[in-house]
Amino acid sequence: MLKSWKLKEVVLVSVLSVVFAVVYLLFVHIGNLWAGLIGPIAYEWIFGIWFIVSIIAAYIIRKPGAAFISEVMAATIEMLIGNAIGPRIILVGIVQGLGAEAVFAMTGYRRYELWVLMLAGFGSAVTSFVYTYFMSGFAMLEPGYVATMFGLRTVSGMVIAGIGGKLLSDLLLKTGALRGYAISRSGHVHG
Amino acid sequence: MSLHDMNPTIKFATFTLIMFGLALFYNPWTPLIIIVGTLMIQLMATDVSWKKWSLFTIPFLITALGTFWTTLVFGKDLGGETWVSILGQSISKQEFAVAVSLSMRVLAFTVLSLLFMLTTDSKRFVMSLMQQARLSPTIAYSALVGFRFLPLMQQELHQLQYAHRLRGVPLNTRWERIRHVPKLLLPLLAGSIRRAERIAFSMEARGFTGGKRTVYERIDIKPTDYVWSCVFFLLFGLSIWAGI
Amino acid sequence: MVEAKSLTFRFPESSDAILEDVTISIRPGRTILSGASGSGKSSLLALINRLYPENCDGILQGRLTLLGRSHDEYKPGEINQQVGTVFQDPDTQFVMGRVEEELIFTLENLATPVEQVDQRVTDILESLQLNDYRHREIDSLSGGEKQRIAVACALVGKPEWLLLDEPLTHLDPVTAYRFVEWLDKVNGLNVIVVDHRPHIWGDFFDWQIGLEQGRIVQNEPFQSVDDFTFTRSIARQEGEERYMVEEVVRDSFQLKSTTLQVRQGEVIAILGPNGSGKSTFLRSLTNGDPRVGLVPQSPEHLFFMDSVERELQFGHEEAIETVLVDMALHEQRHMHPLSLSHGQKRRLAVGIQSLSNKSLLAFDEPTAGQDEPSLHALEALMKRHAERGQTILFVTHDLSFANIANTFYLMKDGELSGPYGDDLWQDAKKLRHYRLLGGPDVTT
Numbered sequence: 001m002l003k004s005w006k007l008k009e010v011v012l013v014s015v016l017s018v019v020f021a022v023v024y025l026l027f028v029h030i031g032n033l034w035a036g037l038i039g040p041i042a043y044e045w046i047f048g049i050w051f052i053v054s055i056i057a058a059y060i061i062r063k064p065g066a067a068f069i070s071e072v073m074a075a076t077i078e079m080l081i082g083n084a085i086g087p088r089i090i091l092v093g094i095v096q097g098l099g100a101e102a103v104f105a106m107t108g109y110r111r112y113e114l115w116v117l118m119l120a121g122f123g124s125a126v127t128s129f130v131y132t133y134f135m136s137g138f139a140m141l142e143p144g145y146v147a148t149m150f151g152l153r154t155v156s157g158m159v160i161a162g163i164g165g166k167l168l169s170d171l172l173l174k175t176g177a178l179r180g181y182a183i184s185r186s187g188h189v190h191g
Numbered sequence: 192m193s194l195h196d197m198n199p200t201i202k203f204a205t206f207t208l209i210m211f212g213l214a215l216f217y218n219p220w221t222p223l224i225i226i227v228g229t230l231m232i233q234l235m236a237t238d239v240s241w242k243k244w245s246l247f248t249i250p251f252l253i254t255a256l257g258t259f260w261t262t263l264v265f266g267k268d269l270g271g272e273t274w275v276s277i278l279g280q281s282i283s284k285q286e287f288a289v290a291v292s293l294s295m296r297v298l299a300f301t302v303l304s305l306l307f308m309l310t311t312d313s314k315r316f317v318m319s320l321m322q323q324a325r326l327s328p329t330i331a332y333s334a335l336v337g338f339r340f341l342p343l344m345q346q347e348l349h350q351l352q353y354a355h356r357l358r359g360v361p362l363n364t365r366w367e368r369i370r371h372v373p374k375l376l377l378p379l380l381a382g383s384i385r386r387a388e389r390i391a392f393s394m395e396a397r398g399f400t401g402g403k404r405t406v407y408e409r410i411d412i413k414p415t416d417y418v419w420s421c422v423f424f425l426l427f428g429l430s431i432w433a434g435i
Numbered sequence: 436m437v438e439a440k441s442l443t444f445r446f447p448e449s450s451d452a453i454l455e456d457v458t459i460s461i462r463p464g465r466t467i468l469s470g471a472s473g474s475g476k477s478s479l480l481a482l483i484n485r486l487y488p489e490n491c492d493g494i495l496q497g498r499l500t501l502l503g504r505s506h507d508e509y510k511p512g513e514i515n516q517q518v519g520t521v522f523q524d525p526d527t528q529f530v531m532g533r534v535e536e537e538l539i540f541t542l543e544n545l546a547t548p549v550e551q552v553d554q555r556v557t558d559i560l561e562s563l564q565l566n567d568y569r570h571r572e573i574d575s576l577s578g579g580e581k582q583r584i585a586v587a588c589a590l591v592g593k594p595e596w597l598l599l600d601e602p603l604t605h606l607d608p609v610t611a612y613r614f615v616e617w618l619d620k621v622n623g624l625n626v627i628v629v630d631h632r633p634h635i636w637g638d639f640f641d642w643q644i645g646l647e648q649g650r651i652v653q654n655e656p657f658q659s660v661d662d663f664t665f666t667r668s669i670a671r672q673e674g675e676e677r678y679m680v681e682e683v684v685r686d687s688f689q690l691k692s693t694t695l696q697v698r699q700g701e702v703i704a705i706l707g708p709n710g711s712g713k714s715t716f717l718r719s720l721t722n723g724d725p726r727v728g729l730v731p732q733s734p735e736h737l738f739f740m741d742s743v744e745r746e747l748q749f750g751h752e753e754a755i756e757t758v759l760v761d762m763a764l765h766e767q768r769h770m771h772p773l774s775l776s777h778g779q780k781r782r783l784a785v786g787i788q789s790l791s792n793k794s795l796l797a798f799d800e801p802t803a804g805q806d807e808p809s810l811h812a813l814e815a816l817m818k819r820h821a822e823r824g825q826t827i828l829f830v831t832h833d834l835s836f837a838n839i840a841n842t843f844y845l846m847k848d849g850e851l852s853g854p855y856g857d858d859l860w861q862d863a864k865k866l867r868h869y870r871l872l873g874g875p876d877v878t879t
Binding site: 002005007008012022073087090137 | 203206207210214217250251254257258262265266296300304307308311327330333334338340341344376378379382386387390391392394395401
Binding site for chain 3: 314332335336339342343350351353354355357358359360374375377378381382386389390392393394395396397398399400402403404405406407408
């Protein structure tokens, strides 16, 4: 998978992962404040935050594996800097990363328009929900409540990760820091 | 035989398996036994700072509480005799037990995770994944570079905040600082990306290819690693038995 | 070692050539590649250690022979066994935490047999007199120390050639002088250095190659040169103002409190080596005084809006048109501030300050890494603002550039002394005491 990658691309993914691991951890705490009051549904509407690094990495580097590797690395780093969800979070990262990666794979790693990025956010939402359903024992909750959670999470994935990820990457492109990466040669992005 | 010395990959695999196993049980006793057992091991075989541990645990106590009462209120109707009544909802003994179990599960995950985190050195973990789990050296060393960036980024963040304050951005209260975070993210990312490229170049200039390389520091699997693994699985077995 | 014939090189994003029709031959010994930023000197260096063209997907035409083989015959990482490189920024050259680990990392890359690793580490540290650093944390070292460790890492693989890409940029003059002196003692090494301020190197080299806009303009035996010259500001000085600098105590460091008395139109230089407390002094001076505007060493730290226009318009209602024209930024008005060149960023930073009516403009280390045209542009900018009645103050360890100032202060261990006039330059003893002049008789 890494054969076609340049070292600077792998290091870039790692650095993005570090930045977003910190952001992720920040949002775990923001989510926690709510969760005490309204339960696990508190996380759902901001869930897209936790998919954003895979969208950004894939959109910048445009190579197979970018979405998956970045999400797993961010999860691992998040664990090592203090998310008490622990080793399990790496599995969460794997599951979420696979969801987005699958969507990019379906386009043959050739299309990176907004709708593809939103679909990738949707993909992560679906795979991660299946995982949470099992691990958190959602089978024990009202189906209506579970459906609401699912709906919120997919919308959040498409909006925060898909649209948000694109906006942030396009801004980064404008700063000139991404010169020399695939995104800067993609023509159809206005700088 | 401190837990700090346990092979990180074996430790990781053991803990992950137990956590998955835990997800299969819906009684309060199984997670409770895991919590008690894990804390006893932490007390006897590690020198984890309990103060640090408590700081990390607090947020997850809140999550556990949230899980507890959502399960009560939004939980599936399992039938049975009404035991108590909350907010006009009648709750049976079984339903109450499920709620306790799910919130205990959150705590059991937390306790195991913290034990892993507080007894595992990041660098050793990455090195061990490279040697035992065949993680690609390119990813492993890039991750180490990422870790080195953490203090650098913190430094840069302070410099940015200072400069922005000079320009009249109010950054005195906590809320003002949080509101300004999105404006810090972009310069921080742009700077980090430029630095990432420089560091990648200097790795390559020193002959790093991700290909064939010597392994100087071996992180081996010792018999005690298996002993530790068995201890944790025994604990898990005990907890399952207690739940029946 | 390097044979180039009709070499042309460009990046895929642009049709402008970075190197054009370059024909040179670099032979064993010590060579300097000089030229302004954008002259192509760093790209040429990156072609020699094979970071380019691969890493930028660059387009290369002509012939390039490295160590007797065509450049494209080398496998990735192969030439790095014979060519070691040290880069400009001391903070982005290391992967591991401690010095020893970093050296081991390099030896592992080169597939050195495990049983030789320890000895090789010991040998290189001993031969470079760096024994004491073996177990030190790299982050705890100063810029000069980090550059020496970077040299050790480049040499531990026993290369025949050492390339250095502007290695002195972040060092103060005495540290830079000592670094050169120390490098001079390493025997039997062929060196190629990229630098746009050759004078610090004294007579270190035996060959010089000059580049200008991608073309070779100089290829001859080396002759040591004087530094660029700068002239004193002649702006009219009037009035008088006072600025308080409050005490700062941090760990083992203490900045003494002072009151600074300045005149409008005065240009002031605060001189001192790295770590003497110059930046802390500036922080204390700017802290909470609305009359003071600061241009940080990285001017981009001030920016957080997404276009030049919005950046200038932040926080006030005044018209920005005159400032845009004044700072020659009207063509860049819609660009992202972070995508500007260093000179443009600095002008934007000054523009921001002019819109908020600052009476004193402070610059933190404004000359680091700047080439000659950029330094002269900075000189002109400062003089222009002095003529408008602003007080200009800058902290620096650049003694040549300091010549534009009317008044000097010296800084050491958090204590400011001065003001001094021109006669300071005759007082070599004082300059040495403040670690501003190199030379074998430096005491501290």
